[in-house]
Amino acid sequence: MPITSPFELLSAIDQRCHNNSSGLPVAKAVVDDWIGIGFSLNGISLLAKMDDVSEILPPPPTIRVPGVTYWVKGLANIRGSLMPVLDMRAFLYGEATDIRKESRIMIINKLGIVAGLLVDEVYGLRRFKPEDHQPEIRQDAGSMGEFLVGTFADQARSWNVFSVEKLARAEHFLRVV
Numbered sequence: 001m002p003i004t005s006p007f008e009l010l011s012a013i014d015q016r017c018h019n020n021s022s023g024l025p026v027a028k029a030v031v032d033d034w035i036g037i038g039f040s041l042n043g044i045s046l047l048a049k050m051d052d053v054s055e056i057l058p059p060p061p062t063i064r065v066p067g068v069t070y071w072v073k074g075l076a077n078i079r080g081s082l083m084p085v086l087d088m089r090a091f092l093y094g095e096a097t098d099i100r101k102e103s104r105i106m107i108i109n110k111l112g113i114v115a116g117l118l119v120d121e122v123y124g125l126r127r128f129k130p131e132d133h134q135p136e137i138r139q140d141a142g143s144m145g146e147f148l149v150g151t152f153a154d155q156a157r158s159w160n161v162f163s164v165e166k167l168a169r170a171e172h173f174l175r176v177v
Helices: 006-020 088-093 137-149 164-169
Strands: 034-041 044-049 053-057 072-078 082-086 104-110 113-119 123-128 146-155 158-161
Touching: 006 088, 034 088, 034 104, 034 113, 053 123, 072 113, 082 088, 082 164, 088 113, 088 137, 104 164, 137 146, 137 158, 137 164
Parallel strands: 044 158, 082 113
Antiparallel strands: 034 044, 034 123, 053 104, 072 082, 104 113, 146 158
């Protein structure tokens, strides 16, 4: 049948497009990698979610605050803001961290708690597939165990996942006086 009008021409083209189309590609769900900051505390390899750590710095000078618990190193001026620096080894194991050149503070901001956590060493970013997460934790974690939420493993070591959120919710962590 001959095409007599522009409308019929467009209708014929539209029909051919529908007949010859292969459909839209099906989008597969993209799963983002789990990214964390690797660090050590008391000889234990740990990971904190990257979203929970806003900055990593060498330990700054601190000013001691009278009347606070022994694991509060003091207040530090971080970019013009006063921030508490908390010795995580002293908090979890009762012994103060010997500050070395590898020592770092990890700045956290979780549930309204902004603080610098003093740790032995920071190894940098670690990337894992979420399905590689294992729920079990190392048995030698001691008092840190209540803050651990499983493990990841790479070619070099097994990493315990440290929950900054559990730490920020812990009553004995929030009580510094």
